[in-house]
Amino acid sequence: MYNAEQGEATMSLSMGACPHAWQHQLQHRGRMWAASPAFRRQLFLLRSLAPTCADGGRASSSSLRPHAMSAAAGPVYEADAEAVVRRITPPLDRARHKGQAGKIAIIGGCREYTGAPYFAAISALKVGADLSHVFCTKDAATVIKSYSPELIVHPILEESYSVRDDERESVSSSILTEVIKWVERFDCIVVGPGLGRDSFLMDCVSNIMRHARQANIPIVVDGDGLFLITNNIGLVEDNSLAILTPNVYEYKRLVQKILNCEVNEENASEQLTALCQKIGGVTIMKKGKADVISDGKKVTQVSTFGSPRRCGGQGDILSGSVAVFSSWARHFLLSNEQPKETSVNPMVLGCIAGSLLLRKAAALAFEKNKRSTVTTDIIEFLGQSLEDICPAGR
Numbered sequence: 001m002y003n004a005e006q007g008e009a010t011m012s013l014s015m016g017a018c019p020h021a022w023q024h025q026l027q028h029r030g031r032m033w034a035a036s037p038a039f040r041r042q043l044f045l046l047r048s049l050a051p052t053c054a055d056g057g058r059a060s061s062s063s064l065r066p067h068a069m070s071a072a073a074g075p076v077y078e079a080d081a082e083a084v085v086r087r088i089t090p091p092l093d094r095a096r097h098k099g100q101a102g103k104i105a106i107i108g109g110c111r112e113y114t115g116a117p118y119f120a121a122i123s124a125l126k127v128g129a130d131l132s133h134v135f136c137t138k139d140a141a142t143v144i145k146s147y148s149p150e151l152i153v154h155p156i157l158e159e160s161y162s163v164r165d166d167e168r169e170s171v172s173s174s175i176l177t178e179v180i181k182w183v184e185r186f187d188c189i190v191v192g193p194g195l196g197r198d199s200f201l202m203d204c205v206s207n208i209m210r211h212a213r214q215a216n217i218p219i220v221v222d223g224d225g226l227f228l229i230t231n232n233i234g235l236v237e238d239n240s241l242a243i244l245t246p247n248v249y250e251y252k253r254l255v256q257k258i259l260n261c262e263v264n265e266e267n268a269s270e271q272l273t274a275l276c277q278k279i280g281g282v283t284i285m286k287k288g289k290a291d292v293i294s295d296g297k298k299v300t301q302v303s304t305f306g307s308p309r310r311c312g313g314q315g316d317i318l319s320g321s322v323a324v325f326s327s328w329a330r331h332f333l334l335s336n337e338q339p340k341e342t343s344v345n346p347m348v349l350g351c352i353a354g355s356l357l358l359r360k361a362a363a364l365a366f367e368k369n370k371r372s373t374v375t376t377d378i379i380e381f382l383g384q385s386l387e388d389i390c391p392a393g394r
């Protein structure tokens with residue numbers, strides 16, 4: 001592992017400035033990684049967890065799978081999260097242009113919540129995305145813009161109180177038209193931070209999700225987005241580009257609604273596997289003391305200690321970070337030939353990397369601010385945390 005890392009560092013320094021330098025470098029690094037002990041170890045970590053479910057969790061049907069609690073779920077292994085971050089983070093290359101490191105959009109922000117979409121969007125930028133957009137209600141937009149000039153804010157969503165009944169259809173279709181102009185440019189969209197639960201807004205966002213799916217845009221569903229999909233699971237069913245990031249209450253609601261039972265901590269990994277399989281295709285990161293991640297085939301976790309402070313907003317940092325890392329992971333895996341037997345899921349890698357980075361940043365913020373640590377303090381340490389794992393000059 002150490003030798004492979006050294007080889008990679010030497011190669012980064014010798015890069016020229018040809019237009020495709022970044023891709024070549026990534027491909028070369030990928031081939032080296034594929035042959036490296038670090039890669040094989042990571043594969044082992046990911047693959048050795050695989051429960052061998054009869055249909056691989058992908059039985060065909062647009063309806064929900066039969067409850068698959070009997071699927072054998074292996075033990076939960078700790079991910080080698082630092083190795084994942086190091087591998088999927090693209091090198092900084094002078095030949096790259098704006099946008100190549102990621103364009104992320106957050107769909108969220110309403111009258112009540114302006115912090116959550118801001119936290120998610122700014123975290124995406126601080127992790128390393130080039131552009132971060134927020135699609136929110138008109139009331140929330142000016143507030144979010146005032147937090148940061150870095151964000152591109154679209155005040156296009158509407159809540160029921162601002163739309164007459166006879167205008168609903170036309171307003172809904174003009175919202176969709178406006179979003180469609182943008183959606184295909186994004187590497188990933190995050191639906192839910194600070195979205196609220198207004199019924200008209202939920203209908204409009206459902207249309208946006210359907211469109212994003214048709215366009216094959218990866219999607220992270222968090223916060224109120226989870227409330228939406230829990231009651232309309234077809235929005236994510238069988239979507240292998242969807243990541244759900246429930247907290248303990250959101251997970252409980254999902255389990256009750258989809259598996260029709262209560263959360264069972266003694267059988268936690270089997271239950272998580274079953275939930276993924278029943279929805280079909282999605283990756284779920286169940287947040288908590290450890291962040292436990294499954295795509296219905298493998299269960300892995302990140303339990304690096306972060307901070308004892310449970311201030312609101314840490315999940316928002318996570319959703320923005322996961323959006324960036326999963327885009328990088330997809331790009332990395334697409335740009336590199338993988339050994340035939342490999343079936344690493346980029347969505348899982350994105351979750352692992354996002355979880356580790358948040359936890360490291362939370363630990364540094366807590367060291368400095370102790371009890372007064374708030375989400376903004378944690379965001380300030382995202383850069384240093386990534387630098388510690390993966391120096392910009394490598």
Ligand SMILES: NC(=O)C1=CN([C@@H]2O[C@H](COP(=O)(O)OP(=O)(O)OC[C@H]3O[C@@H](n4cnc5c(N)ncnc54)[C@H](O)[C@@H]3O)[C@@H](O)[C@H]2O)[C@@H](O)CC1
Nearest residue numbers: 113114115116192193194195196223224249312313315316
């Ligand atoms: N500064 C901000 O603007 C923030 C906004 N947020 C947004 O706030 C919205 C609501 O998210 P929440 O996570 O607060 O979700 P909920 O409204 O579901 O939960 C609110 C709180 O109620 C309690 N609760 C919920 N369900 C419970 C249950 N079954 N049993 C016991 N207690 C329960 C928990 O303390 C929970 O944190 C989301 O859009 C989210 O993104 C949060 O992200 C936090 C920060």
Ligand SMILES: Nc1ncnc2c1ncn2[C@@H]1O[C@H](COP(=O)(O)OP(=O)(O)OP(=O)(O)O)[C@@H](O)[C@H]1O
Nearest residue numbers: 247248287288289291306312313314315316318359
């Ligand atoms: N009990 C815990 N011990 C240690 N870390 C935790 C614990 N619970 C959550 N975390 C950390 O906080 C992150 C966010 O999880 P949390 O449950 O607070 O999400 P959330 O409720 O969606 O947050 P938000 O307030 O942004 O909506 C997790 O990824 C994890 O790193």
Ligand SMILES: [Mg+2]
Nearest residue numbers: 223247315316
């Ligand atoms: Mg949340």
